[in-house]
Amino acid sequence: MKDIVSICIGGCGNRIGSSFWKHLMREHHLNIFTGEKIDSATSSDQLKAIAEEHCNIFLHEKEDGKFVPRVKLLESKFATFGNCGNGNSFGNGYYTDGSLLEPKIMDQVRRRIEQCDYLDGFQVFHSIIGGSGSGLGSKILTHLSDDYPSKFIGTTSVLPSEECFGGRSLSYYNSVLSVQSLLASTFVTLFDNQALEQYCRKEVKLESCGYENLNDLIAQSVCEYTSPFRFSQSLNSSYRKLATNLVTYPRLHFFSISRSQMEVNVKNGIKSTLETLTRNLFDSSNNLLTLNSQQGKYLTSNICYRGTISNISMIEECAGKIKIQNESQFSKWIHSSIHTSLCETISPVCKFNSSASMISNATFITQAFKRIRDTFKNQLKRKAYLSHFLNEGMDEMEMDEAEWNFEDLILEYEQYETVCGYEDTSSDVEDEDDE
Numbered sequence: 001m002k003d004i005v006s007i008c009i010g011g012c013g014n015r016i017g018s019s020f021w022k023h024l025m026r027e028h029h030l031n032i033f034t035g036e037k038i039d040s041a042t043s044s045d046q047l048k049a050i051a052e053e054h055c056n057i058f059l060h061e062k063e064d065g066k067f068v069p070r071v072k073l074l075e076s077k078f079a080t081f082g083n084c085g086n087g088n089s090f091g092n093g094y095y096t097d098g099s100l101l102e103p104k105i106m107d108q109v110r111r112r113i114e115q116c117d118y119l120d121g122f123q124v125f126h127s128i129i130g131g132s133g134s135g136l137g138s139k140i141l142t143h144l145s146d147d148y149p150s151k152f153i154g155t156t157s158v159l160p161s162e163e164c165f166g167g168r169s170l171s172y173y174n175s176v177l178s179v180q181s182l183l184a185s186t187f188v189t190l191f192d193n194q195a196l197e198q199y200c201r202k203e204v205k206l207e208s209c210g211y212e213n214l215n216d217l218i219a220q221s222v223c224e225y226t227s228p229f230r231f232s233q234s235l236n237s238s239y240r241k242l243a244t245n246l247v248t249y250p251r252l253h254f255f256s257i258s259r260s261q262m263e264v265n266v267k268n269g270i271k272s273t274l275e276t277l278t279r280n281l282f283d284s285s286n287n288l289l290t291l292n293s294q295q296g297k298y299l300t301s302n303i304c305y306r307g308t309i310s311n312i313s314m315i316e317e318c319a320g321k322i323k324i325q326n327e328s329q330f331s332k333w334i335h336s337s338i339h340t341s342l343c344e345t346i347s348p349v350c351k352f353n354s355s356a357s358m359i360s361n362a363t364f365i366t367q368a369f370k371r372i373r374d375t376f377k378n379q380l381k382r383k384a385y386l387s388h389f390l391n392e393g394m395d396e397m398e399m400d401e402a403e404w405n406f407e408d409l410i411l412e413y414e415q416y417e418t419v420c421g422y423e424d425t426s427s428d429v430e431d432e433d434d435e
Helices: 011-027 045-054 090-114 130-149 171-183 193-202 211-230 239-246 270-281 311-324 363-381 394-414
Strands: 003-009 059-061 066-068 071-074 117-128 153-158 187-192 254-262 298-307 338-343 354-362
Touching: 003 090, 003 130, 003 338, 011 066, 011 117, 011 130, 011 153, 011 211, 045 298, 045 338, 071 090, 071 130, 090 130, 090 171, 090 187, 090 239, 117 130, 117 187, 117 239, 117 338, 130 153, 153 171, 153 211, 153 239, 171 363, 171 394, 187 193, 187 239, 187 363, 193 211, 193 239, 211 239, 211 254, 211 298, 211 338, 211 354, 239 298, 254 270, 270 298, 270 354, 298 311, 354 363, 363 394
Parallel strands: 003 071, 003 117, 117 153, 153 187, 187 254, 298 338
Antiparallel strands: 059 066, 254 354, 298 354
8 A cells, every 4th residue: 555644834734634634534434533434325335445445545544443644734833824924934934943843843754654554655735825834845845855755745735816915925935935845846736715715606606715615625626636546446546647647747747726516417418417527627717726728738637537427438538529629728749638537436525426626737827827926026126025034044046046946947838838749748757556
């Protein structure tokens, strides 16, 4: 069994992680308070067996048979998600608090690793808006990549959004400074509050959305794209296989997620409903990152279907049809750009009998990067709030270097938007399943 150690950093990361464990344990028929197995009258014996068999990927089974999250929760004294203040800087999280906390943190992470039968990698939940998620998060990610270079590192990262933070906080400095550590990761999924809130209002029908709702939506999304290898019903049976399908080039591993849910009715025709379910995934309003998918290209995508849809050939046919109908939105030099997977179990919180989620590697993700870059450059030009970083021992050269790295990432995505013809798209993500 390949095990994942989860690390939740900062106020945002801890809240997302807490919600993730609740959803995860419900899906695996575990009591969210005690970790004990519970009977589910709605699941077949086969699905129950699969759910129980793969509990250990994210959860640790104690001697008494109860399950607990295999997780380390990290928080520094200044971190709060809803209040990204001027004292909440990357420099404080990376240098001041990070230097003090790092030895103890890494020791505790090693203890979690000792619980694993075989460590496959790490899943990190954090926001790069505040000081802990960006600074302390970067410190930990750097050490993980140095100490465990052969292991998978995936992150669930929340970006600043203009509607929520404007240009009045340190969030844009923090975000640009965090990119260097995210480049060393393997698999980065991105979210922002503005898109999350719009989705909650439009699809979940919530009149008012708090951080609890937004964090819960992120947690549900992580459960969706990890379901194929948690329930072992797909070729995407590990994070590594999923990354191999999605990462075209080593540095291009930043992803957005879109979601769609529908009631599939046999009388109305499964095929037509399936096409609608799939087509909705390509609608920008269903993306959990503020993007316009019409202004860029899809490089690779993986669609995970859950629920009553059980015909994998119909799923593949539908995905191929959608690609042909929207040919201009896909890169021409990657032939197998859409991968599909099927998981018969569906989330207990889903109000419909079928759902789909798509995790995409696309050039239009630079729209989010450019919004951050433009505000960063405007603030740096005026030296706004710079003292909060210089007082922590940083210098302006670090800001310049971070800007160059961020700009290089944007340019690298843009160059593949216009590439024509065939190129080798194999990534540096190695598949260790046969070792």
